Amino acid sequence: MASDYERIGGGPAVSAVVDEFYQRLTADDQVSHYFQDVSLPTLKRHQVLMITTILGGPNQYDGRPLDEAHRPLGITEPDYQRVGSHLMSTLQDAGVPDDIQGRVGEALGQVRGSIVTSPS
Numbered sequence: 001m002a003s004d005y006e007r008i009g010g011g012p013a014v015s016a017v018v019d020e021f022y023q024r025l026t027a028d029d030q031v032s033h034y035f036q037d038v039s040l041p042t043l044k045r046h047q048v049l050m051i052t053t054i055l056g057g058p059n060q061y062d063g064r065p066l067d068e069a070h071r072p073l074g075i076t077e078p079d080y081q082r083v084g085s086h087l088m089s090t091l092q093d094a095g096v097p098d099d100i101q102g103r104v105g106e107a108l109g110q111v112r113g114s115i116v117t118s119p120s
């Protein structure tokens with residue numbers, strides 16, 4: 001059976017989603033500061049890996065564990081929610097089917113504990 005990654009169109013579709021997601025995150029004053037000192041390739045890599053892994057695409061992840069990468073950032077619940085909602089609305093606007101969106105939402109919920117480390 002095709003993975004969600006294959007169903008939405010694989011690498012090129014993920015790249016298009018990442019470009020749009022990037023625009024939304026860096027234009028949003030609530031969360032853009034997290035990404036200010038991060039290099040653009042690192043940021044895009046973050047997003048491609050985030051989306052590919054969440055969609056069940058090829059797991060080529062060789063970065064740090066999520067909790068280690070995010071702990072120093074002191075991410076709050078509202079900021080985590082905000083990034084998640086940008087991702088979901090980007091997928092919606094790209095025409096990604098509802099069942100896939102549902103699984104992405106679930107996956108976001110599952111990693112929440114590794115991402116959010118600061119009281120709101």
Ligand code: HEM
Pocket residue numbers: 031034035038042046049050062063064065066069070073075079080081083084108111115
């Ligand atoms: C919700 C699910 C999320 C997932 C699955 C995720 C995934 C990742 C991954 C895979 C990396 C790369 C780690 C590495 O290469 O060592 C990373 C880095 C990063 N993430 Fe996330 N992330 C999420 C949410 C967030 C949120 C909510 C923010 C900010 C509000 C954020 C900000 C960052 C930043 C700034 C980096 C770069 C850190 C550095 O290079 O020092 N992430 N994330």
